[in-house]
Amino acid sequence: MTLEGEYEPSPEGWxxxxxxxxxxxNGARANILxxxxxWPIVVITSxxxxxxxxxxxxxxxxxxxxxxxxxxxxxxxxxxxxxxxNFIAHPEVDLQDGAEKHTYRVxxxxxxxxxxxxERAVAQYAPYAExxxxxxxxxxxxxxxxx
Numbered sequence: 001m002t003l004e005g006e007y008e009p010s011p012e013g014w015x016x017x018x019x020x021x022x023x024x025x026n027g028a029r030a031n032i033l034x035x036x037x038x039w040p041i042v043v044i045t046s047x048x049x050x051x052x053x054x055x056x057x058x059x060x061x062x063x064x065x066x067x068x069x070x071x072x073x074x075x076x077x078x079x080x081x082x083x084x085x086n087f088i089a090h091p092e093v094d095l096q097d098g099a100e101k102h103t104y105r106v107x108x109x110x111x112x113x114x115x116x117x118x119e120r121a122v123a124q125y126a127p128y129a130e131x132x133x134x135x136x137x138x139x140x141x142x143x144x145x146x147x
Contacts, residue, residue: 002103002147003045003094008053019043019056027098033060039125042097044070044144049089057083060125061097062117068095068104068144069117076131080140087142095144104144117141 009016021030022043033039040061048055062069074081087093091106109117118141122128132139 002092003047003054005047006053008048008051008055010055010057015057018058022058022096023056027096027100030058031098033058033125042068042095044083045094045096046083046086047090047092049085055083055086057081060121062121062124063097064117064120066146068097069109069121070106070142070144071118071121071125071128072140072142073128073131076134076139078135078137080137084140092147093144103147105147106142106144109141109143113143114141117143 010019018030018041022041027043031041033041041058042061043056044059045054045056047053059070062071070083070087072080072084072087087106093104093106095102095104108114118128118139121141128139
């Protein structure tokens, strides 16, 4: 993993706690969302767009052939999650999937590629479809490709 710098834990208690437990167990615990084994997560470390500090977020695990998707849904709210801006400003992140940690280059999926990855994301986590219905924005899908 290549990102270095000061880490600032999330102000959201559930995010902070899940990341802490995930990392303390090297991905063996706190690796699912809301206690659902069919909703696995990965932890993504990004650099803050404004602060430059390292930020860590649990994100649904959507993976295909070694490429991961990060869906910037924020539960279908009108605005993007904070990490969206981090990815745009600093498109290199570290991703931990279980015990495996690697660096990835991030890019926004568009057109047919986005549609294909959106289907994969919804197949993994059905609430994404409802989130899209609840917002006027097209929910961004980022692709993370290993460096």
